Amino acid sequence: MLDERELGAYLRQANRSLFRLEALPVYNVPTDRGDFPRYLAGEPAPDMERKGRWLDFLREQCAQGIHRHRVRLLRTPLSDYDRYACEWGYAYNVPAGDDTRILDLAERPRPAEVVDHDFWLLDHERPVRMHYDDAGQFLGATVIDPAELNRYQVARDTAWRAAEPFDAWWDRHPDYHRAA
Numbered sequence: 218m219l220d221e222r223e224l225g226a227y228l229r230q231a232n233r234s235l236f237r238l239e240a241l242p243v244y245n246v247p248t249d250r251g252d253f254p255r256y257l258a259g260e261p262a263p264d265m266e267r268k269g270r271w272l273d274f275l276r277e278q279c280a281q282g283i284h285r286h287r288v289r290l291l292r293t294p295l296s297d298y299d300r301y302a303c304e305w306g307y308a309y310n311v312p313a314g315d316d317t318r319i320l321d322l323a324e325r326p327r328p329a330e331v332v333d334h335d336f337w338l339l340d341h342e343r344p345v346r347m348h349y350d351d352a353g354q355f356l357g358a359t360v361i362d363p364a365e366l367n368r369y370q371v372a373r374d375t376a377w378r379a380a381e382p383f384d385a386w387w388d389r390h391p392d393y394h395r396a397a
Contacts (some may be wrong), residue, residue, distance in 0.1 A: 290322060308383075
């Protein structure tokens with residue numbers, strides 16, 4: 218099983234594309250670096266020193282021709298965590314090159330072909346399953362047997378078709394914007 222550092226090194230091997238399916242209701246990961254509690258406390262924006270480095274990385278990957286795609290499964294009404302992920306995550310990441318879509322399970326059911334766990338798909342051909350505990354803490358990642366590749370490609374394609382671009386989905390839900 219890959220730890221956080223090993224997973225990061227593995228993902229940096231991508232040459233063309235990175236796809237991520239996010240299926241959990243909450244992620245309790247160190248990469249947030251305390252932004253979620255700051256969001257809950259009413260702070261106006263993420264820690265831009267930390268976030269700026271991430272956005273620069275996304276722009277670099279885009280400039281190198283590495284396309285990042287993500288589908289986030291969630292359910293309205295949004296939890297505080299999902300509001301945080303939208304306002305302090307996707308709203309910043311999308312303009313920097315992380316093409317994100319939302320599959321709102323309150324608006325449409327999860328297609329049967331979409332797996333029930335988080336995964337990455339590197340360069341359309343290398344699936345990596347993510348493992349988390351019940352509190353959303355990262356436990357590790359497993360490189361999936363190539364015999365399972367088709368299952369993950371179908372899950373990616375199905376989720377992508379069923380989901381809505383983040384900006385369009387977020388615009389349809391102004392009631393979840395902090396300003397509301």
